[in-house]
Amino acid sequence: MSVITVALIGTLTYWIFFVLDPYILSWQCLNRPIVVAPILGLLLGDFQTGIIMGASLESIFMGISAIGGSVPADALSASIVAVCYTILTGSNVETGLAIALPIGTVMASLSSVVLSFSSALAPYWEKLAVSGKPRAFLAQNLVFSGLIYPLPNVIIIFLGIAFGVTGLSNTLNALPPFVMTGLTAASSMMVAVGFAILISMIWSKDVASFFFVGYVMAKILKMDSLSIAIIGGAIAITMFFYEKQLIDVKNSMVVSEKKSPDDEEDFF
Amino acid sequence: MDKKILNREEKKVLKSMFIRSHLTFLSFNMTKMEANGFTATMQPAIEDVYKGDEEGKKEAYARHQNFFNTHAVPFSFIAGLSYAMEKEHKQKQSVDVKTIESIKAALMGPTAGMFDSLFFNCLRIIAAGVAIGLCSQGNFMGVPIFIFLYGITQSILKYFCVKYGYIYGTSFIDKIFSSGLMPALRKSASILGVTMVGAMTAGIVNVPLNWTVQMGDTSVVILDVLNSIFPGILSIVLVLFLMRLIKKGRRPVQLIVGIFAFAFIGAIIGIF
Structure with missing residues (x-):
């Protein structure tokens, strides 16, 4: 199997699981290494390696949880790249696992950048929801979540498998530092807008003091x-x-x- | 509580809501998190309750486009409960708009914490442990076992959550309303709602200031100085400032553009 074929299969698998995971069954079920790695192994013709890697990758990523919106390392992209790399180069499983974690970290920071851009769409969704066209709202949301939103990740995964992982991190490092800092800062402050809207709905003078009570307790x-x-x-x-x-x-x-x-x- | 019998229309709506409630993370974004998923789940309910009332429909959609974030299983419960509240609001005017918002806000924080520890940190680890054991020996059965233990169980629970959220929500509200205690419920719901929003602000909103000022030989970290006045004072200031702008009639899109600009200018001059 050529590099490009493997990269295409890997990328497609990534895309499918990225989109399906939150919408079928529950969050973080179908996109776990234990599910993804065996299936990707099957598609690439090396089922056994896939199963073994699935078990090892799952034990690495099992403890890395993503609570409160920030993801330290992305298990899905790490599994895809690691399995592709191992089957492609015929190297031992350990080498594949060694590149899994760095790839996961890079992809996690990329995801937070994509997420901060998608925040800018919130007013658009609100307008669409209020417009009273339920079908258009659902259809546009599905197209966005299924096709547009995963696109940057999909492209990066493809380039990563086809042209190597080092090139990927070099490109990210070549960006001027303020771009990444600015985007990360914007992303972490963006949630304040959603909160401010919510609070302005339930805020009233007689209960406002409890906002601070809750804040202090937390x-x-x-x-x-x-x-x-x-x-x-x-x-x-x-x-x-x-x-x-x-x-x-x-x-x-x-x-x-x-x-x-x-x-x-x-x-x- | 006496058993409420669902009619055909309600069953249809609840079934549609159950299927749509799997879209929890639809177009997830940092501004409103699961709001799009919640709106999509509420659509069958809102279309049913506000049939022929375009104005009410719009207001209801706007209400359920607000910030929302919890675990996927209680998500369904809150959606079922919101269906009950919207129905009571429309048909008997027993629940007012603010109570709907408060109850949603009060429930999302604790349910998220509870179900994240139950499913994500407990059941997932057990399921993965069983599956890893099987797969590391090269046995494929680990994969379907993981999917069944962690995924299918949640899906089944979501079904019961959306149904009983509606049934118990309706009978609870009826009971409170008929005994004339709605103002008391409104007050206590808003106390709990505001408390939980305050707690969530502490956990989620973060101003990543990274600014060091050189004063002669000593360097002063501005964030530490501010946090020593009151921990996380910047988060409170940011949220309350934005709330003030919204109450003055600023649109969310202006705030979002403003935050982007602020973050980039800050990054260029080096305070982030």
Whole structure:
């Protein structure tokens, strides 16, 4: 099998799993090394290597979790490149595994750049959603997620397998540093816009102080979100019964006000 | 709670919502995260509830385009619950708009934490452990076993989540409304919602300032100085500043362009 054929098969597999993973079954299921590597091995004609590499890659990437939006290393691209490289060069499994982690790191930082550009589309999606054309909204979203969004990654994966991994990291390093720093900074601040919109919907003077209570519990007391929810829930439930009492009192006053004219009539 | 019997229309909507709820990460982006997936999931519900009410439909779509982020399984539960709340809002005016927002905001943080630890950090490790054991001996069965243990179980759970989110949501709201306690629920939901949003701000919003000022022989790291005043003060300032701009009527696209410009200028002059 020629290099280009392997690169094409590898890239196509990457594309398919990249798109399918979050939409079929659940997040981080189909794109795990344990699933991808055996299937890619099967496609490239070396099933056994694929299965063995799947097991090893999964044990490397199992502990690397992606919680809170930032991904330290991308398991999918690392598995694809490592399996292609091993089968292509006929080298031992260990060499293939050694290049897996650097590739994963490079792809993870590339993904965050692509993600920061896709943030700029948020206002467009909102406009489309509000326009009242549900079919157009779904169709355009599917086209974007399936075809346009994966494109930069797909191109990089193809070039990486066909022309070597070193060329890839050299190109990224050749960019002026402010480009990457700027994009990373923009990406990490972008979520503030979404938050600001959400807060402006539920913000009101009588409960605003709880924003800071929640902030302090998370940031300074370093509590996890379930504990914060329990404390917040306790306050909310107390408040609920307090308000309930007020409502009950108000209702009973309305009832007694209604009664009072009769009483007066009786009195006079 | 008495068992609510779903009619044909509701069953159809819930089935469509279940299938669409797999689109959790549709056009995922850093600004609103899972908002597009949530809107896509809510579409059958909104089309059903606001049939023939174009204005209400638009408002509902805008409501569910807000920032949303949680694990894929509770995602379905919150979607089912939102269907119930939208229906009550439209038909009986029992739930007001702000309560819908607050309940969504209150639920996303803790459910994300809970289900991430349950599925991503626990079940996934168990499933992968079993699969790695089989695959390292060259046995292909590891792959379908992993997919079944980690993927199919979540999909099945999503089905029940969307259904019971709707059923229990409806009966809960009816009970509260008929006893006249809606203002109390509104207040407590907004307290919990605002608290959780504050907690999420601390965890997710980050201003990556990397600015060192040379003062004679000593160098001062500006971020450390600011954080010693109050940890993460910049995140709070950024979010509240943006909120103020939104309340003044600035459009989100202006804010996004502004942040890009700010980040690049900052990177060029070297403060990031």
